[in-house]
Amino acid sequence: xxxxxxxxxxxxxxxxxxxxxxxxxxxxxxxxxxxxxxxxxxxxxxxxxxxxxxxxxxxxxxxxxxxxxxxxxxxxxxxxxxxxxxxxxxxxxxxxxxxxxxxxxxxxxxxxxxxxxxxxxxxxxxxxxxxxxxxxxxxxxxxxxxxxxxxxxxxxxxxxxxxxxxxxxxxxxxxxxxxxxxxxxxxxxxxxxxxxxxxxxxxxxxxxxxxxxxxxxxxxxxxxxxxxxxxxxxxxxxxxxxxxxxxxxxxxxxxxxxxxxxxxxxxxxxxxxxxxxxxxxxxxxxxxxxxxxxxxxxxxxxxxxxxxxxxxxxxxxxxxxxxxxxxxxxxxxxxxxxxxxxxxxxxxxxxxxxxxxxxxxxxxxxxxxxxxxxxxxxxxxxxxxxxxxxxxxxx
Numbered sequence: 001x002x003x004x005x006x007x008x009x010x011x012x013x014x015x016x017x018x019x020x021x022x023x024x025x026x027x028x029x030x031x032x033x034x035x036x037x038x039x040x041x042x043x044x045x046x047x048x049x050x051x052x053x054x055x056x057x058x059x060x061x062x063x064x065x066x067x068x069x070x071x072x073x074x075x076x077x078x079x080x081x082x083x084x085x086x087x088x089x090x091x092x093x094x095x096x097x098x099x100x101x102x103x104x105x106x107x108x109x110x111x112x113x114x115x116x117x118x119x120x121x122x123x124x125x126x127x128x129x130x131x132x133x134x135x136x137x138x139x140x141x142x143x144x145x146x147x148x149x150x151x152x153x154x155x156x157x158x159x160x161x162x163x164x165x166x167x168x169x170x171x172x173x174x175x176x177x178x179x180x181x182x183x184x185x186x187x188x189x190x191x192x193x194x195x196x197x198x199x200x201x202x203x204x205x206x207x208x209x210x211x212x213x214x215x216x217x218x219x220x221x222x223x224x225x226x227x228x229x230x231x232x233x234x235x236x237x238x239x240x241x242x243x244x245x246x247x248x249x250x251x252x253x254x255x256x257x258x259x260x261x262x263x264x265x266x267x268x269x270x271x272x273x274x275x276x277x278x279x280x281x282x283x284x285x286x287x288x289x290x291x292x293x294x295x296x297x298x299x300x301x302x303x304x305x306x307x308x309x310x311x312x313x314x315x316x317x318x319x320x321x322x323x324x325x326x327x328x329x330x331x332x333x334x335x336x337x338x339x340x341x342x343x344x345x346x347x348x349x350x351x352x353x354x355x356x357x358x359x360x361x362x363x364x365x366x367x368x369x370x371x372x373x374x375x376x377x378x379x380x381x382x383x384x385x386x387x388x389x390x391x392x393x394x395x
Contacts, residue, residue, distance in 0.1 A: 001044070001045045001046075001048035001049055001050050001078070001096060002042050002043070002044060002045075002050075003042070003043050003045055003077050003078055004040060004041070004042060004043075004077075004080060005037050005038060005039055005040060005041040005042075005043060006039065006077065006080070007039055009037060009077075010034075010037060011025050011026060011029070011032075011034045011037070011043070014043065014045060017071055017073060017074055017077070018045055018047070018048065018070075018074065018096070018098075019186070020045060020046060020047055020048075020184060021183070021184075021195060023150075023198070023199075024046050024047075024128045024183065024184065024198075025043070025044075025045065025046065025128075027128035027150065028044040028045070028046045028126075028127040028128040029043055029044055029127075044127045045096075046125065046126050046127055046128055046184055047098060047099055047125065047126065047183075047184030047185070048096050048097060048098055048099065048125075049096075049097045049099060049124075049125065050078065050094045050095070050096065050097070051094065051095045051096075051097040052092055052093075052094060052095075053092065053093055053094070053095045054090055054091070054092055055087045055088060055089055055090060055091050055092075055093060056089065057089050059087055059089075060084070060085075060087065061075045061076065061079075061084040061087070062084075064095065068095060068096075070095075070096055072084075074096050075093070075095065075096075078094045078095075078096060079093050079094055098184075098185070099125050099181070099184070100181070100185060101181075102174070102177045102178065102181065103118065103121045103122065103125070103177060104118050104122075104170065104173045104174050104176070104177040105170075106170030106171060106173060106174040106378055106382075107170070107375050107378050108170075108375070109218045110166055110167070110169050110170040110173075110214075110218075111166075111211075111214055111215050111218045111219060112141055112208065112211040112214060112215050115144075115169060115173070115207060115208050115211070116144075118173055118177075119131065119144055119146070119207075122146075122176070122177070122180065125180075126180045126183075126184070128148075129146055129147070129148050129180070130146065130147040130148075131144060131145070131146055132144070132145050132147075133145075134206065134289045134290075134292070134293050135285055135286065135288065135289025135292070136285060136289075137210070137211050137212045137245070137246070137285060137286055138212055138245055138246045138247055138284070138285060138286070139211075139212045139246055141211040141212060141215075143206060143208070143209065143211070143286060143289050143290075144206065144207065144208070145204060145205065145206050145293065146176065146204070146205045146207070147202060147203065147204050147205075148176070148179065148180070148198070148202075148203045148205075149197065149198045149199070149200075149201045149202050149203045150198065150199060150202065151197075151198070151199055151200040151201040151202050152200075152202070153200060153201050153202065153300050154201075154202045154204065154297055154298065154299045154300050155201055155202070155203055155204065155299060155300060155301050155302070155303075155392055155393055156204040156205070156206070156293075156294070156297070156299040156301075156302045156303070157172055157203075157204070157205045157206075157207075157302075157303050157305065157389070157392075158172075158205070158206040158207075158209055158290065158302070158303075158304050158305065158349075159171070159172045159206070159207050159208060159209065159304075159305040160207070160208045160209055160210050160211075160213075160214050160305075161209045161210055161251050161252045161304060161306065161349065162210065162213070162243040162244075162250075162251070162252060162274075162306060162307075162371075163210050163212075163213025163214050163216060163217045163242045163243055163244065163245075164213075164217045164240060164241060164242055164243055164371045164372040165243070165305075165306050165307040165308075165371055165372065165373075166208075166214040166217060166218065166372060167307060167366070167367070167372060167373050167375070167377075167378065167381070168305035168306065168307060168366060169207045169208045169214070170378070171305065171366065171378070171381060171382055171385065172205060172207045172305060173207050174382060175382075175386065175389050176205060176207075179194055179197075179203075182194040183195065183198060189386075189390060190386065190387065190390060192390050192394055196394075197393050197394060201393050203393060204293075204297060204299065206290065206293070209251060209286055209290060210245050210251055210286055212245055212246035213242060213243070213244060213245050213246060213251075216229065216239050216242055216246060217239050217240060217242050217372060220237075220239060221239070225246075229246075232248040232271050232272060232273065233273050234272075234273070239273075240372060241273055241274065241371070242273045242274070243273060243274035243275075243371075244271070244272065244273055244274055244276065245284055245286055247271055247284065248270075248271025248272050248273065248276055249271065249276055249277070249278040249283065249284050250274055250275050250276055250277055250278075251284060251286050251287050251349075252304075252306075252347075252348045252349055253266070253275065253276070253277035253278070253347045253348065254277060254278055254281055254282055254283065254284055254287035254347065255281060255282065255287065255291065255347050255348060255349055255351060255352030256281040256282065256347075256352060257316065257346055257347055257348070257351035257352040257354075257355045257356075258346035258347060258351070259277060259281040259346065259347040261346050261347075262277055262345070262346040262347040263277050263347075277347055281347070287349075290349060291352070294353060294356070294357070295356075298357065299353075299357070299359065300359055300360070301323075301327070301359055301360040301361070301362075301392060302349075302350070302353050302359070302360070302361045302362070303361075303362045303364060303388070303389075303392055304348075304349050304350050304361070304362065304363050304364065305364050305366060305385075306363055306364060306365050306366065307365060307366045307367050307371055307372075307373050308365055308366065308367045308368050308369055308370075308371055308373055309338075309365035309367075309368060310336070310337050310338065310365065310366075310367065310368045310384070311337055311338040311339070311340055311365050312328070312331060312337055312338075312339060312340065312362050312363060312364045312365060312388075313340050313341075313342075313343045313345075313350065313362070313363045313365075314327070314328045314339070314340075314341060314350075314360070314361065314362045314363075315341035315342045315354075316342075316350065316351045316354040316355060316361070317351075317354075317355065319354050319355055319358055320341075320354050320358075320360065320361070321358055321359060321360055323360050324360040324361075324362075326395075327360055327362075327391065327392070327395060328341070328362075330391045330395060331362070331387075331388045331391060331392075334387030334388060334390075334391055335384045335385060335387055335388050336384060337364070337365075337384065337385075337388070348363060349361075349363075350362060350363040362392075364385065364388065366381045366384070366385055367380075367381045
């Protein structure tokens with residue numbers, strides 16, 4: 001919600017007027033000097049939207065403020081051209097609407113366009129969140145990263161490395177939405193203060209690593225590449241089992257962590273719906289973007305969300321740090337998922353992350369069943385992994 005600065009206004013005053021933490025307002029307005037506001041400057045107030053309202057008989061600013069539980073000065077601030085003592089029936093004014101409900105609906109086919117729409121809405125409501133493109137997919141779709149918080153500890157979550165595991169994207173987005181709602185409404189999440197997380201953690205999220213593949217699984221191929229994709233798919237027009245990117249490369253077999261070993265033992269030696277590691281490591285733009293992001297940001301820990309199995313993997317060649325042992329025990333305790341230190345697999349993002357940085361990395365296998373998991377599991381999966389996500393940020 002945008003407001004225009006009046007004489008005597010301050011960001012601190014806005015934080016009191018709208019009951020929004022001052023730091024969130026400061027971070028929502030990075031180009032503004034909090035100590036030198038200028039009359040007429042536009043300031044973003046996070047956690048609110050503006051609602052158009054037609055004046056009814058008997059309406060006054062004081063009555064409207066009382067019934068909507070806002071300070072009357074909030075109405076004066078966002079309606080500077082209105083006369084509060086002479087409202088005209090039928091004229092339109094603006095009312096501040098606090099956002100108290102999620103805008104992310106994870107229980108639906110969650111393709112790239114749905115993700116993009118949700119990100120745009122979150123960016124409008126929560127301008128203190130940083131959004132950037134870290135790369136593009138084979139088909140030119142942007143790979144989005146969100147960053148929330150200003151802490152020194154850096155934690156990354158990522159989802160949908162594998163196309164038919166797309167339910168991981170709305171699971172992550174639902175958590176982001178819950179976190180942002182808690183930040184702006186003064187709520188806790190399972191007893192944890194989101195404000196304490198905001199000041200202690202720089203939380204990075206790449207919700208959809210493989211947008212081309214996700215769209216293929218959900219929507220099927222476009223006419224222009226149908227023939228090529230059906231050929232890669234062994235002649236089948238059923239793409240529900242497709243894990244790879246749009247070129248038939250498994251993005252979670254793309255990393256230089258014993259990639260050669262994985263390549264030799266994989267039966268797929270050419271583009272395929274799953275398990276083809278490519279002709280060389282880091283050949284695919286999506287895998288490259290994730291590697292470059294990790295190198296640039298040097299995350300302290302990383303969680304890669306996959307499906308299925310109700311288990312998680314966290315070791316690689318004995319290179320995992322000691323903190324991984326404690327985190328794994330906590331993850332198992334809060335989720336009921338099985339903790340597996342070593343698994344006979346190489347070239348994954350988690351493997352490379354541990355090898356490259358000697359930091360805590362985890363592959364989480366959400367839910368149980370046949371991919372793509374049905375949306376009927378969504379609530380159960382979310383409640384199971386919510387504790388893991390909170391521990392990963394809080395611990």
